[in-house]
Amino acid sequence: xxxxxxxxxxxxxxxxxxxxxxxxxxxxxxxxxxxxxxxxxxxxxxxxxxxxxxxxxxxxxxxxxxxxxxxxxxxxxxxxxxxxxxxxxxxxxxxxxxxxxxxxxxxxxxxxxxxxxxxxxxxxxxxxxxxxxxxxxxxxxxxxxxxxxxxxxxxxxxxxxxxxxxxxxxxxxxxxxxxxxxxxxxxxxxxxxxxxxxxxxxxxxxxxxxxxxxxxxxxxxxxxxxxxxxxxxxxxxxxxxxxxxxxxxxxxxxxxxxxxxxxxxxxxxxxxxxxxxxxxxxxxxxxxxxxxxxxxxxxxxxxxxxxxxxxxxxxxxxxxxxxxxxxxxxxxxxxxxxxxxxxxxxxxxxxxxxxxxxxxxxxxxxxxxxxxxxxxxxxxxxxxxxxxxxxxxxxxxxxxxxxxxxxxxxxxxxxxxxxxxxxxxxxx
Amino acid sequence: xxxxxxxxxxxxxxxxxxxxxxxxxxxxxxxxxxxxxxxxxxxxxxxxxxxxxxxxxxxxxxxxxxxxxxxxxxxxxxxxxxxxxxxxxxxxxxxxxxxxxxxxxxxxxxxxxxxxxxxxxxxxxxxxxxxxxxxxxxxxxxxxxxxxxxxxxxxxxxxxxxxxxxxxxxxxxxxxxxxxxxxxxxxxxxxxxxxxxxxxxxxxxxxxxxxxxxxxxxxxxxxxxxxxxxxxxxxxxxxxxxxxxxxxxxxxxxxxxxxxxxxxxxxxxxxxxxxxxxxxxxxxxxxxxxxxxxxxxxxxxxxxxxxxxxxxxxxxxxxxxxxxxxxxxxxxxxxxxxxxxxxxxxxxxxxxxxxxxxxxxxxxxxxxxxxxxxxxxxxxxxxxxxxxxxxxxxxxxxxxxxxxxxxxxxxxxxxxxxxxxxxxxxxx
Numbered sequence: 001x002x003x004x005x006x007x008x009x010x011x012x013x014x015x016x017x018x019x020x021x022x023x024x025x026x027x028x029x030x031x032x033x034x035x036x037x038x039x040x041x042x043x044x045x046x047x048x049x050x051x052x053x054x055x056x057x058x059x060x061x062x063x064x065x066x067x068x069x070x071x072x073x074x075x076x077x078x079x080x081x082x083x084x085x086x087x088x089x090x091x092x093x094x095x096x097x098x099x100x101x102x103x104x105x106x107x108x109x110x111x112x113x114x115x116x117x118x119x120x121x122x123x124x125x126x127x128x129x130x131x132x133x134x135x136x137x138x139x140x141x142x143x144x145x146x147x148x149x150x151x152x153x154x155x156x157x158x159x160x161x162x163x164x165x166x167x168x169x170x171x172x173x174x175x176x177x178x179x180x181x182x183x184x185x186x187x188x189x190x191x192x193x194x195x196x197x198x199x200x201x202x203x204x205x206x207x208x209x210x211x212x213x214x215x216x217x218x219x220x221x222x223x224x225x226x227x228x229x230x231x232x233x234x235x236x237x238x239x240x241x242x243x244x245x246x247x248x249x250x251x252x253x254x255x256x257x258x259x260x261x262x263x264x265x266x267x268x269x270x271x272x273x274x275x276x277x278x279x280x281x282x283x284x285x286x287x288x289x290x291x292x293x294x295x296x297x298x299x300x301x302x303x304x305x306x307x308x309x310x311x312x313x314x315x316x317x318x319x320x321x322x323x324x325x326x327x328x329x330x331x332x333x334x335x336x337x338x339x340x341x342x343x344x345x346x347x348x349x350x351x352x353x354x355x356x357x358x359x360x361x362x363x364x365x366x367x368x369x370x371x372x373x374x375x376x377x378x379x380x381x382x383x384x385x386x387x388x389x390x391x392x393x394x395x396x397x398x399x400x401x402x403x404x405x406x407x408x409x410x411x412x413x414x415x416x417x418x419x420x421x422x423x424x425x426x427x428x
Numbered sequence: 429x430x431x432x433x434x435x436x437x438x439x440x441x442x443x444x445x446x447x448x449x450x451x452x453x454x455x456x457x458x459x460x461x462x463x464x465x466x467x468x469x470x471x472x473x474x475x476x477x478x479x480x481x482x483x484x485x486x487x488x489x490x491x492x493x494x495x496x497x498x499x500x501x502x503x504x505x506x507x508x509x510x511x512x513x514x515x516x517x518x519x520x521x522x523x524x525x526x527x528x529x530x531x532x533x534x535x536x537x538x539x540x541x542x543x544x545x546x547x548x549x550x551x552x553x554x555x556x557x558x559x560x561x562x563x564x565x566x567x568x569x570x571x572x573x574x575x576x577x578x579x580x581x582x583x584x585x586x587x588x589x590x591x592x593x594x595x596x597x598x599x600x601x602x603x604x605x606x607x608x609x610x611x612x613x614x615x616x617x618x619x620x621x622x623x624x625x626x627x628x629x630x631x632x633x634x635x636x637x638x639x640x641x642x643x644x645x646x647x648x649x650x651x652x653x654x655x656x657x658x659x660x661x662x663x664x665x666x667x668x669x670x671x672x673x674x675x676x677x678x679x680x681x682x683x684x685x686x687x688x689x690x691x692x693x694x695x696x697x698x699x700x701x702x703x704x705x706x707x708x709x710x711x712x713x714x715x716x717x718x719x720x721x722x723x724x725x726x727x728x729x730x731x732x733x734x735x736x737x738x739x740x741x742x743x744x745x746x747x748x749x750x751x752x753x754x755x756x757x758x759x760x761x762x763x764x765x766x767x768x769x770x771x772x773x774x775x776x777x778x779x780x781x782x783x784x785x786x787x788x789x790x791x792x793x794x795x796x797x798x799x800x801x802x803x804x805x806x807x808x809x810x811x812x813x814x815x816x817x818x819x820x821x822x823x824x825x826x827x828x829x830x831x832x833x834x835x836x837x838x839x840x841x842x843x844x845x846x847x848x849x850x851x852x853x854x855x856x
Contacts, residue, residue: 002517002728005471005502010515013464013528020465032786034763034793036441037448041547042470042504042533043433063502065493069537074433074491076470087438089430095810097796100441105470109497119469130796134775138796145786251779300430335462347562351679358460358573365462368525368558368566382523 007110007118014332019121019318022150022327023103026123026312029145030101033138035125038100040083042107046073048086052299053078054268061108076107080124081296081309088128089300096129096305115284115319126309128297133247136273136292139310140248143277143288144256146312151326154280155287158220158260161245162270162291165261167237168216168230173209181205185217186264189278193218196262217262223249226259244272269293273308282323288312331384337421338380339366339401342373342392349396353389353414360418362425364389386428387421435538435546442760447549447746450578450755451531454551454740457573458529461566463553466528468511470535474501476514480727481506482696489536504535508552509724509737516556517728524557524733543712543747554737556725561675564701564720567738568676571705571716572684574740579754582708583715586648586688589673590698590719593689595665596644596658601637609633613645614692617706621646624690645690651677654687672700697721701736710751716740759812765849766808767794767829770801770820777824781817781842788846790853792817814856815849 004010011019027037046064053062063076077083080102088094103123110116125142127135140157147155165182169175184199191199193214200210219226223245230238249257265274274291278284290310297305321327337357341350350366357364365385367376373390380388390402395411402411405424412420432438439447455465474492481490491504505511508530516522531551538544553570555563568585575583593610597603612627619627621642628638647654651673658666677685693702700720707715718738725733749755765785769778778794785792793813795804801818808816818830823839830839833852840848 002476002514003473004514004518005469005473005500008469008471010469010511010518011465011467012515012519012522013466016465016467031762031791032789034761034766034791036761036763037439037444038441039439039444041433041436041438042535043436043547045431045433048430064496067537068492072433083438086430086432087440090432090438091440094440095807099793107470109495119471127796132796132798134779134798135796251776333462333464334459335464338462348679351562361460363459363462365527368555368560368563370560370562379523 005118007112007116009117009119013334014329017331017334018327018329019314022314022318022321023121023123025149026146026314027101027103029142029149030123030125032145033099033125033142035099035101035142038084038087038102039104040077040080040087040102042077042105043074044077044083044086046075048300049075049078049082052082052296057108061110063107063109077105078108079106080104080122080311081126081293084124084126084128085297085300085307088297088305092301092303094128097135098128099125100128101125115316117315120315123312123314124309126307128305128307130308131294131306133244133273134251135306136244136308137248137251139290139308140252140257140275143275143290143310143312144252144254146288147256147277150317150321152279152287152321152324155256155277156280157257157275157277158263159245159248159257159273159275160260160263160265161241161273163237163241163272164230164245165264167233167235167241168261169213171235171237172233173212175205175209181213182264185213185262188217188262217260220258220260220262222255223259241272248273265289265291269296271295275310279320279324282320284316284320284323286313287317287320333383333385334363335365335380335383335385336362336425337364337387337389338376338383338385339364339389339391340373340376340380341367342390342395344370346391346393346396350391353391353401353417356414356417357389357421360421362418362421387424389417389421433546435540435544437545437547441762442757445759445762446755446757447742450742450746450749451549451551453577454574454742455529455531457570457577458551458553460573461527461553461570463527463529463570466512466515466530467532468505468508468515468530470505470533471502472505472511472514474503476728477503477506477510480510480724485536489538491535491537505533506536507534508532508550508739509554509721512552512554512556513725513728513735516725516733520729520731522556525563526556527553528556529553543744545743548743551740551742552737554735556733556735558736559722559734561672561701562679563734564672564736565676565679567718567736568680568685568703571703571718571738571740572680572682574716575684575705578745578749580707580715580749580752583684583705584708585685585703585705586691587673587676587685587701587703588688588691588693589669589701591665591669591700592658592673593692595663595669596661596689597641599663599665600661601640603633603637609641610692613641613690616645616690645688648686648688648690650683651687669700676701693717693719697724699723703738707748707752710748712744712748712751714741715745715748761811761813762791763793763808763811763813764790764853765792765815765817766804766811766813767792767817767819768801768804768808769795770818770823772798774819774821774824778819781819781829781845784842784845785817785849788849790846790849815852817845817849 270291271294272292277288292308294306698719699722702719705716720736722734
């Protein structure tokens with residue numbers, strides 16, 4: 001049996017080249033905002049995670065397994081925030097704010113389907129230490145800049161606040177078992193207003209309450225236009241949320257950012273603002289999301305440590321960008337030059353030319369299969385090399401190289417081969 | 429319990445910054461030689477690997493565990509060559525030669541000790557498809573260039589050939605159970621000539637044979653000087669090995685490359701040339717190694733597919749470079765500028781300055797903790813920022829920024845802040 005585990009993927013060069021380009025751009029934005037690189041193990045002790053990630057993750061989605069040689073149980077990293085919290089608890093002297101980014105694999109025992117894998121990459125930027133809206137604004141701004149870096153046009157960052165939800169639904173509207181209600185309203189984008197309305201009735205909400213809930217959640221827009229909807233409430237949580245959101249909106253001041261009371265997202269986890277980014281086309285779900293989690297680190301350290309962060313869902317971002325034509329798989333190799341040895345006797349000279357190119361910083365290959373001239377050329381075209389360098393007895397004698405790129409052909413001295421190739425590459 | 433699994437490591441920013449620099453340099457060399465990026469899953473089906481990696485790996489070192497939801501068993505990737513072989517078997521239409529590099533984590537249930545971890549990185553470059561010495565020469569040349577890229581001075585690439593070992597020890601000297609003999613001679617560097625001599629006698633080799641073996645293995649040097657030692661043998665394997673090695677030496681022609689009959693390395697795996705790179709100081713073992721494995725891919729595909737490759741042991745390379753002072757952990761952050769808001773009211777202007785810097789490609793942070801001016805400065809120094817930008821009421825009024833870097837202080841217009849910062853960074 002030769003197979004790859006279900007839900008896992010190999011990444012051949014054309015896909016890797018695209019992925020590296022995309023991850024590199026995301027990393028650049030993280031760096032511009034002063035985030036620093038950080039990595040943690042693929043495995044954590046199950047003991048360290050147990051009871052903190054919720055029933056669905058722990059009972060169904062996490063890879064959990066015993067160590068053969070000790071009594072320990074391991075778990076494969078499920079996401080990148082918990083390892084950060086563990087790290088902060090273990091390193092209480094870390095200067096705060098700690099602004100780290102982490103680009104890495106996570107593993108979930110999902111049922112594989114289009115766009116959903118058992119091994120996928122997350123790109124997280126988090127700020128540990130600041131309880132202030134400035135920090136939330138910074139990670140949201142990172143998110144907006146990432147979307148702009150890829151030329152996504154029709155994207156929206158929806159924002160809500162956990163305290164707004166609790167304050168309105170639990171404290172003001174008196175809903176005592178809010179979890180199913182939150183799940184229902186979170187589906188607004190998927191099932192539409194009528195769907196949510198039906199679900200709320202099914203859950204036993206009386207008519208006027210359903211109406212009130214629908215009124216609250218079905219408006220989206222700029223904070224200053226919407227805040228009046230909540231001004232009737234004299235509730236501390238609601239006030240705290242509104243104050244926090246107001247500052248975020250005034251720092252960001254970008255009409256991509258909209259208030260949306262139907263956004264729920266990761267209830268067990270978040271304590272303040274939550275946000276999610278999606279594009280209007282393709283309808284692929286959210287491309288990024290995050291929020292504030294002021295209580296998570298204390299689960300490990302015992303010390304309250306506020307934190308906020310954003311996670312870019314790079315798999316969906318790639319799928320969306322490919323569908324929109326923002327990305328392509330045209331670049332199949334980093335090879336810039338293939339040095340064809342016209343005859344077998346010219347191979348040593350081809351090696352000399354390839355060495356000169358490599359020393360000059362040009363990515364170059366040459367024949368390793370003792371092939372004919374035409375087979376070498378065919379291979380070079382197959383892997384997508386932009387410039388072909390020919391060397392035969394006459395080139396060797398005159399210490400020259402004959403370069404081909406598209407319809408240009410020129411013979412240059414070996415001492416000039418690097419600059420000539422660079423010129424051809426800049427034209428192609 | 430808050431702990432990190434034994435033998436696993438977190439990588440905070442200063443270590444990550446160094447690791448990324450080092451991995452980036454290795455990757456650059458791989459790219460120069462025309463290798464393309466490639467990745468495979470962290471998990472493989474145990475079924476796919478079983479019986480191919482040898483007793484020590486499979487019985488003791490591999491992480492092997494069951495899937496909770498199916499009858500499958502998984503294994504964590506033990507090294508990067510087997511996944512390549514599986515990939516080639518599953519994609520028989522891959523254009524050959526397939527030159528791929530793979531930089532990634534592998535997992536081994538080792539007893540943790542200095543320089544030995546249960547999770548570590550390998551950097552592999554392999555050429556699939558070519559049976560010729562040109563391919564071996566290319567990966568050895570990659571290895572030499574990597575060592576030079578890091579300014580390692582006293583390094584040696586030792587080379588041997590599996591067929592030379594078999595031909596001499598088994599066929600010519602008639603040693604019928606050669607494995608313990610190979611293990612004994614492989615220890616030459618560790619235990620010295622007397623140690624190997626004693627071990628060979630203990631293994632039952634008679635005196636003259638011990639002398640003959642010692643004579644063969646205790647000379648190292650250039651191929652042309654040593655080949656006469658083997659010219660007495662009229663053995664097909666030895667001849668094939670000598671022919672192959674002669675071509676490699678003539679292509680590389682670098683006195684870092686030495687023939688060494690005591691080099692054994694991964695017997696179950698290699699079929700031709702094997703090589704290993706080490707530095708004379710520190711005595712830390714090999715920093716890189718590889719060889720030709722013409723039979724491995726056929727284990728999966730059934731089709732003979734020759735291949736050769738090099739693996740850079742980046743953990744040891746980092747340890748050696750730190751000990752030799754070639755690397756340091758001085759760079760603690762990618763942050764280039766910290767924008768200090770002199771008063772709280774200046775924060776919005778500080779955000780504007782930070783945004784201008786970020787748009788201009790400069791990595792910038794600003795206060796997120798509502799700290800005093802001096803605390804902001806203290807934090808900026810702690811994380812190692814090179815330029816501090818001060819903004820207060822007077823800067824805001826005049827749309828300027830006051831920049832400090834070492835003993836230089838200058839006030840510039842916000843429109844010039846990017847170029848002024850770049851100038852200061854180039855001086856620091």
